[in-house]
Amino acid sequence: MSKKLLTEHFGVQGIDQLPVYKQHGGYSALEKAFKKTPDEIVQEVIASGLRGRGGAGFPTGKKWSFIDKKSGKPRYLVCNADESEPGTFKDRYLMEVNPHLLIEGMIISSFALGANLSFIYIRGELLYVYHILEKAIAEAYEAGYLGKNILGTGYDLELYCHTGGGAYICGEETALIESLEGKRGNPRIKPPFPAISGLYNNPTVVNNVESIATVVPIINMGGEEYAKIGIGNSKGTKLISACGHIKKPGIYEIELGLPVEEFIYSDSYCGGIRGGRKLKAVVAGGSSVPILPAELILKTEKGEPRLMSYESLAEGGFASGTMLGSGGFIVMDETTSIVKNLFNFTRFYHHESCGQCSPCREGTAWMEKILHRILHGHGTLKDVDLLWTLQKNIDGKTICPLGDAAAWPVASAIRHFRAEFEDFVEHPEKYQDVKHYFNQIEDKQLA
Amino acid sequence: MPKVTIDGKTIEVPQGTTILQAARMIGEEVTPPAMCYYTSLKTSGGYCRTCIVKVSKMSEANPNPIPKPVASCRTNCEEGMEVMNYTSPEIIEARKGVVEFLLANHPLDCPICDQAGECHLQDLSYEHGSDDTRYEFERRKFKKIDLGPFIQLHMTRCILCYRCVKVADQLTDHRVHGVLNRGEVSEISTYITTAIDNDFSGNMIDVCPVGALTDKTFRFKSRVWFTNPVSAHRDCEKCCGKVTLWYKGDDVLRVTARKDKWGEAEEFICNDCRFEKKQTLDWTIEGPAKISRHSVISANHYEKMVEPSLFKLNDIKPFEDQ
Numbered sequence: 001m002s003k004k005l006l007t008e009h010f011g012v013q014g015i016d017q018l019p020v021y022k023q024h025g026g027y028s029a030l031e032k033a034f035k036k037t038p039d040e041i042v043q044e045v046i047a048s049g050l051r052g053r054g055g056a057g058f059p060t061g062k063k064w065s066f067i068d069k070k071s072g073k074p075r076y077l078v079c080n081a082d083e084s085e086p087g088t089f090k091d092r093y094l095m096e097v098n099p100h101l102l103i104e105g106m107i108i109s110s111f112a113l114g115a116n117l118s119f120i121y122i123r124g125e126l127l128y129v130y131h132i133l134e135k136a137i138a139e140a141y142e143a144g145y146l147g148k149n150i151l152g153t154g155y156d157l158e159l160y161c162h163t164g165g166g167a168y169i170c171g172e173e174t175a176l177i178e179s180l181e182g183k184r185g186n187p188r189i190k191p192p193f194p195a196i197s198g199l200y201n202n203p204t205v206v207n208n209v210e211s212i213a214t215v216v217p218i219i220n221m222g223g224e225e226y227a228k229i230g231i232g233n234s235k236g237t238k239l240i241s242a243c244g245h246i247k248k249p250g251i252y253e254i255e256l257g258l259p260v261e262e263f264i265y266s267d268s269y270c271g272g273i274r275g276g277r278k279l280k281a282v283v284a285g286g287s288s289v290p291i292l293p294a295e296l297i298l299k300t301e302k303g304e305p306r307l308m309s310y311e312s313l314a315e316g317g318f319a320s321g322t323m324l325g326s327g328g329f330i331v332m333d334e335t336t337s338i339v340k341n342l343f344n345f346t347r348f349y350h351h352e353s354c355g356q357c358s359p360c361r362e363g364t365a366w367m368e369k370i371l372h373r374i375l376h377g378h379g380t381l382k383d384v385d386l387l388w389t390l391q392k393n394i395d396g397k398t399i400c401p402l403g404d405a406a407a408w409p410v411a412s413a414i415r416h417f418r419a420e421f422e423d424f425v426e427h428p429e430k431y432q433d434v435k436h437y438f439n440q441i442e443d444k445q446l447a
Numbered sequence: 448m449p450k451v452t453i454d455g456k457t458i459e460v461p462q463g464t465t466i467l468q469a470a471r472m473i474g475e476e477v478t479p480p481a482m483c484y485y486t487s488l489k490t491s492g493g494y495c496r497t498c499i500v501k502v503s504k505m506s507e508a509n510p511n512p513i514p515k516p517v518a519s520c521r522t523n524c525e526e527g528m529e530v531m532n533y534t535s536p537e538i539i540e541a542r543k544g545v546v547e548f549l550l551a552n553h554p555l556d557c558p559i560c561d562q563a564g565e566c567h568l569q570d571l572s573y574e575h576g577s578d579d580t581r582y583e584f585e586r587r588k589f590k591k592i593d594l595g596p597f598i599q600l601h602m603t604r605c606i607l608c609y610r611c612v613k614v615a616d617q618l619t620d621h622r623v624h625g626v627l628n629r630g631e632v633s634e635i636s637t638y639i640t641t642a643i644d645n646d647f648s649g650n651m652i653d654v655c656p657v658g659a660l661t662d663k664t665f666r667f668k669s670r671v672w673f674t675n676p677v678s679a680h681r682d683c684e685k686c687c688g689k690v691t692l693w694y695k696g697d698d699v700l701r702v703t704a705r706k707d708k709w710g711e712a713e714e715f716i717c718n719d720c721r722f723e724k725k726q727t728l729d730w731t732i733e734g735p736a737k738i739s740r741h742s743v744i745s746a747n748h749y750e751k752m753v754e755p756s757l758f759k760l761n762d763i764k765p766f767e768d769q
């Protein structure tokens with residue numbers, strides 16, 4: 001088993017309560033942090049090599065160093081807890097089980113950034129987690145970890161938890177900021193980036209829940225020590241939410257660099273494929289990243305074992321690789337219909353597109369309609385080509401990455417499973433079960 | 448003053464100039480089409496993606512290309528920047544894709560649309576689109592909505608360029624106009640369909656690139672190409688009072704702002720001038736208005752527009768909900 005930095009105390013009864021959290025070393029990182037200057041903390045995080053856990057993998061310390069400290073404007077830290085990507089459910093679990101870990105990370109990070117007002121923007125559907133966080137925040141205020149003159153240091157921090165309305169797009173950092181300001185959650189056109197002009201047009205850092213929580217162990221052990229865990233430019237541990245046709249779905253904290261094969265088949269992790277079936281495909285980092293067939297997820301094109309790391313998963317580019325993304329690991333066995341799965345993903349992106357830019361607004365809807373037609377047995381070979389060109393026309397031409405996220409699953413499914421699509425349109429009768437499933441949902445979804 | 452090169456033509460522009468503005472300074476031959484950007488409306492642009500270009504060299508300091516196409520209306524010029532627009536086959540293809548998306552749900556019922564003849568979407572599809580549509584599904588339809596006594600909204604023709612939203616935000620005092628829903632079913636709305644009652648609301652009609660927002664006092668009075676545009680002005684206490692009058696015979700059928708070469712209003716006008724002053728006596732006549740590229744009586748331009756090859760006949764269905 002690999003190191004447990006975030007989930008170490010997850011099994012402890014009552015860890016969501018401050019006294020228990022403190023008994024297990026909680027808030028010691030905060031006290032340590034207060035002995036450093038804000039810039040020293042930023043340096044620790046840079047040294048740790050931590051990369052954003054929200055999907056894009058941007059180095060967290062570097063992002064922090066971009067924040068505009070010169071203008072003298074107020075600065076904000078916003079925690080992105082909007083987790084809504086299909087297949088990703090790690091942040092929810094972390095906040096639910098150990099809310100103080102996030103709060104401690106928020107205080108340290110806010111201090112490092114010189115923010116006196118910070119927010120946790122949580123997905124609306126996670127209302128019960130919101131209540132858990134509110135309770136923990138109240139405890140932290142009570143204990144003097146939040147509010148004015150924290151622990152006598154003279155540093156003030158107000159922390160608010162804010163629920164969204166349940167839109168995936170509000171996880172995109174600038175849409176999140178708009179939503180937090182009380183507006184419609186439309187992504188902004190960049191530049192300017194939030195580090196210069198974010199919330200209320202002031203310098204803002206948006207970080208994922210897991211990124212912020214990881215600051216706690218980094219301060220506890222020191223950035224350099226943290227950087228010894230992992231492989232290459234993939235430092236530390238990562239929460240992976242594994243689901244699909246595996247024996248043991250759930251949240252696993254892995255050391256980056258773990259072989260994918262071990263992760264899928266070892267009893268310490270997923271425990272292999274359910275019912276002893278064969279592995280067919282994996283979506284390794286949440287629904288947006290390219291799907292890979294079994295042979296390419298276990299080994300790279302060059303025949304090297306594929307590892308759970310930013311670099312190894314991306315090896316081969318989009319032709320034969322994928323991305324670590326947010327860590328939503330979706331495993332599909334041989335009984336899975338790639339076509340049906342793609343319809344499901346595409347339906348999601350259509351539903352969640354904010355509709356600002358034409359390629360994403362029209363393209364996601366169009367692709368869903370074509371897949372709908374294919375699933376109903378009315379597809380043609382031309383439809384497969386049409387899907388291919390439509391995704392190409394969306395990819396890279398939109399305001400925010402949701403357009404790309406909608407295009408990549410289509411591109412990769414056709415790239416690696418074209419034969420299955422062709423078989424589907426030529427012999428739809430073979431896929432009756434799919435049609436049955438589809439008929440059940442369609443009345444509700446496609447009015 | 449950064450120097451930027453677009454399609455091989457170099458120009459020096461003031462700091463903060465966008466690629467689109469620089470292209471317009473060079474000339475039409477390098478200028479990408481822009482369906483949502485509007486110079487006088489802050490934060491407009493970025494939505495339609497028709498103005499995308501390829502930045503093959505970011506700047507002198509950073510000579511790398513930008514990997515993805517950028518919206519030229521929202522990207523600033525840098526010293527030494529090199530941009531490809533019509534010289535990039537990739538961009539021409541990509542733009543075709545964007546036009547196809549814009550038209551995917553568009554009725555293209557130009558023969559019964561009041562905007563025909565001065566519609567930027569017609570021009571766009573003619574100049575930058577392909578001559579066939581691959582969209583075979585039912586197109587979305589909306590009921591027409593009256594926005595007060597003067598303006599009608601027909602969402603079916605809207606391309607969600609957000610210009611009218613910016614007008615409501617920036618020109619009128621109370622915003623009662625915005626976007627409802629999301630994705631493909633987004634719609635422009637006043638939410639409770641109450642009247643938009645504001646001195647400058649009529650400018651929405653002028654900024655709308657398509658036939659989604661139209662002048663109710665003019666609707667179906669005449670095809671625009673049967674009217675004569677005349678420049679005129681009056682002393683107005685609310686606005687500049689500089690307008691174009693559209694005559695048929697001796698009657699002023701409508702009043703609009705004056706449009707520049709790019710189809711943008713030179714100065715916004717008030718509702719009094721637009722809707723209430725329809726007598727020649729109200730105005731000092733200056734003479735015939737010059738016809739902008741995107742307007743009306745570039746007559747043979749229009750004739751090409753309705754070539755049957757462009758619109759499949761069965762696309763042109765009258766709407767039941769009229």
Ligand SMILES: Cc1cc2nc3c(=O)[nH]c(=O)nc-3n(C[C@H](O)[C@H](O)[C@H](O)COP(=O)(O)O)c2cc1C
Pocket residue numbers: 051052053054055056057058060063080081082083084085168169170171172173174206207208209211212400401402405
């Ligand atoms: C459509 C879309 C949805 C996103 N949803 C989330 C999300 O739910 N949680 C998250 O942390 N990041 C999400 N992101 C990424 C954020 O924009 C942002 O990059 C991230 O919060 C940065 O945090 P990090 O640097 O700590 O990873 C999303 C991005 C896009 C384009």
Ligand code: SF4
Pocket residue numbers: 169187352353354355356357358360361398399400401402403404
């Ligand atoms: S890519 Fe999609 S979600 Fe993002 S801004 Fe454009 S329409 Fe909205």
Ligand code: SF4
Pocket residue numbers: 553554555556557558560561562563564566567568569604657658659
């Ligand atoms: S808005 Fe009217 S004139 Fe313009 S393309 Fe659409 S139907 Fe034709």
Ligand code: SF4
Pocket residue numbers: 604605606607608609610611612635651654655656657659660
């Ligand atoms: S109504 Fe006209 S101006 Fe408003 S968003 Fe639609 S197309 Fe643009």
Ligand code: FES
Pocket residue numbers: 480481482483484492493494495496497498499518519520521
């Ligand atoms: S004009 Fe630039 S994106 Fe619309």
